[in-house]
Amino acid sequence: MILLAGATGDLGGRIVKALLAKGADVRAVVRTSSDPDKVKALEQLGVTVFRVDMNNLAEVTTACKGVSCVVSVLAGFRDTIIGTQNVLLDAAVAAGVPRFIPSDYSLDFTRFSDGENRNLDLRRDFHTYLAKAPIKATTIFNGAFAELITGAMPLILFKPKLVLYWGDADHRMGFTTMDNTAEFTANAALDSTTPRYLYIAGDQISPRQIKDVVSNLTGDKYRLFRAGSPIVLSGLIKVAQTVAPGEGELYPAWQGMQYMRNMIDKRARLDGLDNDRYPSIRWTTIKDVLTAHQKNL
Template sequence: MTEPQASTPRRPSAEKAVIVLAGATGDLGLRIARHLAQRGATVRALVRPGNASPAVAALRELGATIIDADFNSVTALTKACAGADCVVSALSGLREVIVETQKRLLDAAVAAQVPRFIPSDYCIDYTKLPAGSNRNLDLRREFNQRLDQAPIAATSVLNGMFTDLLTGQAPVVLFGLKRVVYWGDADQPLDFTTIENTAEFTAAAALDPGTPRYLRVAGEVASIRDVQRAASAASGQPFGLLWAGSVGVLGALSKLTKALMPESDDVFPPWQGMQYLHNMFTGLPKLAPLDNARYPEIRWTSVQDVLATRPLGE
């Protein structure tokens, strides 16, 4: 296991800070809202009109101000952003959302003279990847090119893969077979951060006026061998390794899967996950240096702790 590197700690100033949060009803967004509220911030949650989901009720319980936002109107968004200290996006989607909706939100933040903007990145370091290697990350790259041209301070939070995905959604830890599958090198360092840690760090960054353009964090930097040991320790049963081929094989498989699947508006089709794993196993988007120590009050959750949450027998 590789220990996360440290950067100079900075403590956020939350007194009376007003944070506008888009995507607040999603899993990550709701967690960001909770951590902002815990830090004393005033949260304005932008919610699409008519949204009556349990997440809206949860936001109200946190003390957030619910704003029925017309995401197609820069004028309406500008009014919602007035007087805010930072706009945080946790929106999820494809081009219509990541590029177009975020662009209108950015234009509104600039028009309202909001000093800072945090886009919906929360991923591996796409700045180190070639264009065309990952559809979803290409959209983030495209939006951030627009963001860098805007007269506003921006900070992207990069956190690697959500560790939570290892409990089932990411086809890496095969619990039934007691194997950890991988492509390429089993010793390649990989970045993992839980959704909860990502939310907590993002909330701290939103309240920190001195953040740089990029903040990189990893709850744990672990190789596949480390994940194998974590799975064995978490389950109390020995896990083995399963080599599925070279990194090139995974890249070719992702392209073939994409070509064979019908077109859809699914944000995370199977081939998208394969692209993400391919990116990680190449080592290109490895996060460095890490900013884990910037907010020393955050306690990082390990891969083993996450795997231990999966009930035995599943």
Template sequence: MDKVILVAGATGDLGSKVCIELKRRGAVVRAIVRPESKSAKISRLRDMGVEIIQTELSDISGLVAACEGVSCVVSALAGLHDVIVTAQSHLLQAAIKAGVPRFIPSDFCTDYTKLQPGDNRNFDLRKTFQSIIDQSDIRATSIFNGAFTHVLKYDIPLLNTKEHRIEYFTGKLDWRIDFTTVDDTAAYTAAAALDDSTPRYLRIAGTQISPLELADVAKQLFGSSFDLRERGTLEAFSSYISQIRKEQPEGEHALYPVWQQMQYLYSMFAAQHTEIDNNRYPGIAWQSIATALN
């Protein structure tokens, strides 16, 4: 019998692609969608053969019904405390009540186990849920993919295509940053959801690239040299972020305020994979930075 996988956050970019990859691998896929979700996104899921369960993430009985007969829950939810901690806890509680053996939380990010509290607000929320799920009886597997490669298209300081500049921090010119595309993360997650022997953590990186190496790639892609610019120490940057955060308290209620975007950049240079698990599932053609940016 084909395994039944339940996906939460299936109307989002990563969640929808996880559904596609699961269907490609022969799984029976269910998706939890909120009643207010856009009909076009729900229709696309139905068209690919996904069973739709419309329920609120606060409705434990509805979530339990959705979890019946499921072998793994995959959460691709995004949000603040009300989603990452509260809603995922409701989903976890329902999965346990329904006897689901495995749970993949929405930990698709830099390896937050190597960061300190306060380094990244959004990762701290994931750490809070980590402590909750690790006290439960369910088997959890977090997939750390580093940063999503598409952030390099947003002219962040690490790759500013408008000014042809690459910024890095003191002593970090050769620091190799982990990047993975959403497509590759989805493919790997689908394979992990169907694998009953996954460990607590899996670490992947479609590309590991330093600012120095990125300058060479950028020159090839854009036809001219990029200026490598040191912007001071990582510690000074952290202090600056704290200052901006204090000055912008309204950002505490936003998913990506300016200071949170800075924290993501900080995290890229503060934590990296020393070992990766890319080879666990053969057949994934990991996309390079050059391919992803073209």
């Protein structure tokens, strides 16, 4: 029996389907204010849904009883990543749940310092609380979601045929699709032997390699464009925070720039990947992602 918090979200929904495909019994805790259509869709899949006040420890604890692992896929600001997730963790402990997977799904933020990335700072703060809890925890680090490379992450500029980069054109970055992340998470939730940290990447690829891949796929000659150094990027982040603060936005432009700055940092390297832990997973590369993107144009 696996319980999810955040099952109505994109990644959460994918984890639900991956768990069900493996024959797991799945529960979901959702807010009383959650979209009724999304809740109904979960129930139609066979998920047992508990509509609760996510800040009510007793209600969440009831939902956690008899569960073997709680998987958090919560997204939000401090009141969610710290406040609500703290309640979820306390409920898991109170119900005697043996394992907990926090809502991380990112690059390894334990290697970075406070102030470098707002959203990762919140997750690191939660880990301080998690470390004191009497429960076995497993964090999954997946780099960046590979789907972003054809959309929100401005690395490939298709019209001018450029691959934009900061710093070193040969620095390899880790990318994992949401489906791969979901399938790996489902496996980890059902695996009682997981360590504290697991590292995955569907692909590790540099801007220069991306240029070659997209050029070969499209038949067009793409060029590298160096936007500047990491120091320049840091300066632009400060400007963006001033002129476009994006108050109330979870992913304003400067937040994405902060993540890019982390990705091009050597501290973000992915050594000793755990991709082979679950051999049934077929890992999707950046070439695969770009090939699918070309077919859909």
